[in-house]
Amino acid sequence: MKINNPTPIQWRFSERAQKLQSSAIREILKVTMRPEVISFAGGLPSPATFPVEQMRAAYDKVLSLQGKIALxxxxxxxxxxxxxxxxxxxxxxxxxxxxxxxxxxxxxxxxxxxxxxxxxxxxxxxxxxxxxxxxxxxxxxxxxxxxxxxxxxxxxxxxxxxxxxxxxxxxxxxxxxxxxxxxxxxxxxxxxxxxxxxxxxxxxxxxxxxxxxxxxxxxxxxxxxxxxxxxxxxxxxxxxxxxxxxxxxxxxxxxxxxxxxxxxxxxxxxxxxxxxxxxxxxxxxxxFLKEHIPTIRKLYSDQCAAMLDALQTYFPSSASWTKPEGGMFIWVTLPKHIDSKVLLAQAIEQHVAFVPGAPFYGNTPESNTLRLSFVTVPPEKIRKGIEILGKLITAML
Amino acid sequence: MKINNPTPIQWRFSERAQKLQSSAIREILKVTMRPEVISFAGGLPSPATFPVEQMRAAYDKVLSLQGKIALxxxxxxxxxxxxxxxxxxxxxxxxxxxxxxxxxxxxxxxxxxxxxxxxxxxxxxxxxxxxxxxxxxxxxxxxxxxxxxxxxxxxxxxxxxxxxxxxxxxxxxxxxxxxxxxxxxxxxxxxxxxxxxxxxxxxxxxxxxxxxxxxxxxxxxxxxxxxxxxxxxxxxxxxxxxxxxxxxxxxxxxxxxxxxxxxxxxxxxxxxxxxxxxxxxxxxxxxFLKEHIPTIRKLYSDQCAAMLDALQTYFPSSASWTKPEGGMFIWVTLPKHIDSKVLLAQAIEQHVAFVPGAPFYGNTPESNTLRLSFVTVPPEKIRKGIEILGKLITAML
Incomplete structure (x- = not known):
């Protein structure tokens, strides 16, 4: 059924598509999916917070009672x-x-x-x-x-x-x-x-x-x-x-x-x-959310505290970071001459990952910044990962 | 907490958004949701074909065994x-x-x-x-x-x-x-x-x-x-x-x-x-689809046959229509001078609906065309609806 000798298409993409790039974060995530990596890179919520049974019961009920409408x-x-x-x-x-x-x-x-x-x-x-x-x-x-x-x-x-x-x-x-x-x-x-x-x-x-x-x-x-x-x-x-x-x-x-x-x-x-x-x-x-959300807050708050504590212990005093009152992220500013992309390359060799800050800027990026997520990493691994990063940064000073 | 005397925004939409219109079909569907209407307008598959129990069991299994990954x-x-x-x-x-x-x-x-x-x-x-x-x-x-x-x-x-x-x-x-x-x-x-x-x-x-x-x-x-x-x-x-x-x-x-x-x-x-x-x-x-799809084919084939039969009986010989070998739609071409939008207005008064053909053209529309869907209407109602349309068309000749 195949036609004879087809020529592969020379793709001509729209101007907007030519500007498209894969997200820097998603590319880093691919590298850091290996289990040995301590990853502060993800923006993913902790699966420990997913109310699996509540969702299972809700799917069961909706499909049992209103299946034809729902589908x-x-x-x-x-x-x-x-x-x-x-x-x-x-x-x-x-x-x-x-x-x-x-x-x-x-x-x-x-x-x-x-x-x-x-x-x-x-x-x-x-x-x-x-x-x-x-x-x-x-x-x-x-x-x-x-x-x-x-x-x-x-x-x-x-x-x-x-x-x-x-x-x-x-x-x-x-x-x-x-x-x-x-x-x-x-x-x-x-x-x-x-x-x-x-x-x-x-x-x-x-x-x-x-x-x-x-x-x-x-x-x-x-x-x-x-x-x-x-x-x-x-x-x-x-x-x-x-x-x-x-x-x-x-x-x-x-x-x-x-x-x-x-x-x-x-x-x-x-x-x-x-x-x-x-x-x-x-x-x-x-x-349900009235009971459920406080459990997420508690988990994230504890892990945020663990990371802030580790940063205080292991990061040099020339680095600074935010102290979040909620959410999933801490933002670190390193001394101006340190490029967080260079740091990332070294960190990945030691099985630690994070997201460099540059892609988050609409205009001039500040390359000495980085984002850390603490929500999917247990406290002892947070401590270990931050210790490794702290040593790498100190060596770059 | 409200600010004082806010001014409602004068919206300035993008050029592409200014060209946007609501789909003609979706607008018609809103009119024809009433239960007394015999609607040939929808592009919706028949809910009778939805494998509700198969889906319910699959949700149950995936959430029970792999809930954290799935969510x-x-x-x-x-x-x-x-x-x-x-x-x-x-x-x-x-x-x-x-x-x-x-x-x-x-x-x-x-x-x-x-x-x-x-x-x-x-x-x-x-x-x-x-x-x-x-x-x-x-x-x-x-x-x-x-x-x-x-x-x-x-x-x-x-x-x-x-x-x-x-x-x-x-x-x-x-x-x-x-x-x-x-x-x-x-x-x-x-x-x-x-x-x-x-x-x-x-x-x-x-x-x-x-x-x-x-x-x-x-x-x-x-x-x-x-x-x-x-x-x-x-x-x-x-x-x-x-x-x-x-x-x-x-x-x-x-x-x-x-x-x-x-x-x-x-x-x-x-x-x-x-x-x-x-x-x-x-x-x-x-x-599953190997057993399931034939049941959809049978239902749609029977209802298509019922509609073709009714068209033959009730539509004037100056109208013509397609004879589909599958799928969900029949396309009718009326004599040139009949505008199917005018027909639709009359049909809706008699509780029958369809979609006029004009919006389906990329360039010059042919306003004497219309689309009929037979998949959600049982044969006796197909017959009744087509009879009503046939009389209206005959009166317009």
């Missing part, structure tokens, strides 16, 4: 009861969020892609933190934006910079809680100043919040969404509080934007799996 | 054993398909979006059938192509047109088996001529095949993929042979393209749900 095509905007749950969970006494403001998506990453699709033209100015979340930079990059990096200090981005840098921009992307990659948290005062500054410019403010529930002290800061529901786009996810492998998140936005995002989603993948949404609703509707 | 993030290219299953199922004695040529996606629609992202620039020439699948036109449209409609007859597209129309094009998109919307099937001779014509031009040929397994006589025609694995991009789906609500499909392509698609997918949604892929593999690995 059919569903609406693009999402499963009604789950949208309502999300809206209720985000509403405050003076800022009510409506279910029709919620678009269910196939993980937060899809929310980022849809926002890029709908808001970014070639050359559009997009404000990002310094550093910012790599996955967002990747998703937006496909649409050809010009990134503008907002100056920051230990308390996160500086809202006063928005007024001048944000003129004519299409959006500002921020991760205010236990940021990926730095673990930094934006104070209430800065949140209010940021929301006000964006409102003044009419600039859409994206509040990406996958880690907000993972506050070690159990008291999350107020959401920017509730400070201005007409101007803030909120992104949430079930990946860090339930399980990432099912791919489920949501975008909450004013109606005109939700409508556009829904049209874009329809062209992109029709809808997010109906079964997944019904099962997650079944699993959480009776308050 | 974790997974690789972007897909679950290894399922990629291998797909590759084996598509391999023939003289055209072996390798697992690394398979990219798992969140439903075929995502495959279309990724192909558009990676192959289409603003103004790129894209060849499509006349008419073509609406979802593909929508997905590609976001990337600004210039569609070129290939001439066709009752046997589908005419391969001899490719040599002149295909010069400088980026791809040719075809649905050779029981096409959506027409139900037409491309003969083996035309397949070979099409593959050869595309090879001569170095033109990537997309073979979209969601219905291929639903041949009423049980003998699918040879795949174009196997006629030239180096030049054909094959798209498959579990939506029509297992269940659509889980959102699972695949793209099979030469490695240089798979690599680009994988990078684009990473930025788009990281990966398709690991749990879904493991469960589908569990459900089908021991040959």
């Amino acid at each position: 059919q095509y569903g609406p693009t905007d999402g499963y009604g009861p789950l949208r309502e749950w999300v809206a209720n969970s985000l509403s405050t006494s003076d800022a009510k969020i409506l279910p029709e403001q919620v678009l269910m998506v196939s993980g937060s990453q899809q929310g980022l892609d849809l926002l890029g699709k709908v808001l970014i033209d070639e050359g559009s100015k997009v404000l990002v933190e310094t550093p910012s979340y790599l996955g967002a930079l990747q998703a937006f990059s496909l649409y050809g934006p010009e990134f503008v990096s907002l100056p920051s200090d230990d308390g996160g981005l500086l809202p006063e910079a928005v007024e001048t840098l944000g003129q004519g921009a299409r959006m500002l992307y921020a991760l205010p809680n236990f940021q990926n990659p730095t673990g930094r948290t934006l104070s209430v005062e800065r949140r209010q100043a940021l929301v006000a500054a964006c409102d003044k410019l009419g600039l859409p403010l994206i509040e990406d919040d996958p880690y907000g529930a993972l506050s070690y002290r159990g008291e999350p800061l107020p959401k920017m969404l509730n400070m201005n529901p007409d101007g803030v786009i909120y992104m949430g996810s079930f990946s860090k509080i339930l399980t990432p492998g099912i791919r489920l998140g949501y975008v909450v936005a004013p109606r005109p934007l939700v409508e556009k995002l829904e049209q874009a989603k329809q062209a992109t993948d029709l809808h997010t799996a109906q079964l997944t949404q019904m099962v997650v609703y079944e699993a959480i509707k009776d308050g | 974790q993030y997974g690789p972007t290219d897909g679950y290894g054993p399922l990629r291998e299953w797909v590759a084996n199922s598509l391999s023939t004695s003289d055209a072996k398909i390798l697992p690394e040529q398979v990219l798992m996606v969140s439903g075929s629609q995502q495959g279309l979006d990724l192909l558009g992202k990676v192959l289409i620039d603003e103004g790129s020439k894209v060849l499509v059938e006349t008419p073509s699948y609406l979802g593909a036109l929508q997905a590609f449209s976001l990337y600004g192509p210039e569609f070129v409609s290939l001439p066709s007859d009752d046997g589908g597209l005419l391969p001899e047109a490719v040599e002149t129309l295909g010069q400088g094009a980026r791809m040719l998109y075809a649905l050779p088996n029981f096409q959506n919307p027409t139900g037409r099937t491309l003969s083996v001779e035309r397949r070979q001529a099409l593959v050869a014509a595309c090879d001569k031009l170095g033109l990537p040929l997309i073979e979209d095949d969601p219905y291929g397994a639903l041949s009423y006589r049980g003998e699918p025609l040879p795949k174009m993929l196997n006629m030239n694995p180096d030049g054909v991009i094959y798209m498959g789906s579990f939506s029509k042979i297992l269940t659509p609500g889980i959102r699972l499909g695949y793209v099979v392509a030469p490695r240089p393209l798979v690599e680009k698609l994988e990078q684009a997918k990473q930025a788009t949604d990281l990966h398709t749900a690991q749990l879904t892929q493991m469960v589908v593999y569990e459900a089908i690995k021991d040959g």
Whole structure:
């Protein structure tokens, strides 16, 4: 049946595709999957936190009672009861969020892609933190934006910079809680100043919040969404509080934007799996997360403390690092002359891995930075891995 | 916590987003969800064919035995054993398909979006059938192509047109088996001529095949993929042979393209749900589809026969329609002066719905056409609905 002597195609990719690269992190992860490696590189939540039995029971119940509905095509905007749950969970006494403001998506990453699709033209100015979340930079990059990096200090981005840098921009992307990659948290005062500054410019403010529930002290800061529901786009996810492998998140936005995002989603993948949404609703509707999330906080908080302790013991005093109050990451700044990519090459030889900081910058990278994740590594291995890194850094001084 | 007197945002959407519209079909579906409506409008498979118990048992088994893996993030290219299953199922004695040529996606629609992202620039020439699948036109449209409609007859597209129309094009998109919307099937001779014509031009040929397994006589025609694995991009789906609500499909392509698609997918949604892929593999690995697919064929074949019979009885002789040998759709051509949108408005008043043909054209629409789906309507209702449509059409003559 084969045709005679076919010629392999000379592929001509789109301009946007020519700019695509594989994520630096995913490439490192491939190297560090071997069991002998102590990996601080992953952004994966700890599987110890996955409520397997709760999910198994929910799949069983939904398929037993509503199988034909769960397995059919569903609406693009999402499963009604789950949208309502999300809206209720985000509403405050003076800022009510409506279910029709919620678009269910196939993980937060899809929310980022849809926002890029709908808001970014070639050359559009997009404000990002310094550093910012790599996955967002990747998703937006496909649409050809010009990134503008907002100056920051230990308390996160500086809202006063928005007024001048944000003129004519299409959006500002921020991760205010236990940021990926730095673990930094934006104070209430800065949140209010940021929301006000964006409102003044009419600039859409994206509040990406996958880690907000993972506050070690159990008291999350107020959401920017509730400070201005007409101007803030909120992104949430079930990946860090339930399980990432099912791919489920949501975008909450004013109606005109939700409508556009829904049209874009329809062209992109029709809808997010109906079964997944019904099962997650079944699993959480009776308050499961209220018991479950504190167990994740405890685990991560303990391992964060173990890493901070080890850093204090083994890292030279010329290095500095963030002290997260929640989430999954610590950010290390080394003396200027040390390139963390060079450090990584040496560390991998000694079976320790992390992610160099450079890819997290929208503009000029700071090559003396790195990201450490502590959530999938038990304390004794954290100690050992940090000891090895500390010795390598000391030798480079 | 709210800021004072916020101003609602004046949304400025990207140029591509301004072109976005909600699918005509999805809008019609909203109207026709009421139970009193006899709807031939849907593209949904019949829920009677969903193997609910098989899926329930597979979820139970995967979550019981491999829950922590299934609920974790997974690789972007897909679950290894399922990629291998797909590759084996598509391999023939003289055209072996390798697992690394398979990219798992969140439903075929995502495959279309990724192909558009990676192959289409603003103004790129894209060849499509006349008419073509609406979802593909929508997905590609976001990337600004210039569609070129290939001439066709009752046997589908005419391969001899490719040599002149295909010069400088980026791809040719075809649905050779029981096409959506027409139900037409491309003969083996035309397949070979099409593959050869595309090879001569170095033109990537997309073979979209969601219905291929639903041949009423049980003998699918040879795949174009196997006629030239180096030049054909094959798209498959579990939506029509297992269940659509889980959102699972695949793209099979030469490695240089798979690599680009994988990078684009990473930025788009990281990966398709690991749990879904493991469960589908569990459900089908021991040959379940071999027993299951014939039951779908039988149901659809019977209902197709009922509709063809009713059309013969109730439609005027000045109308013509396709006689599908598989799949889910019949395509009707009315006398030139009848606009099927006008017919639809009258039909909905009498509680019958279908999809007008115009949105399925990449270029000049033929407004006297319409698509009928027979798979979710029992034979007695098919008869009644077609009788109503026949009377309305006769009155318009």
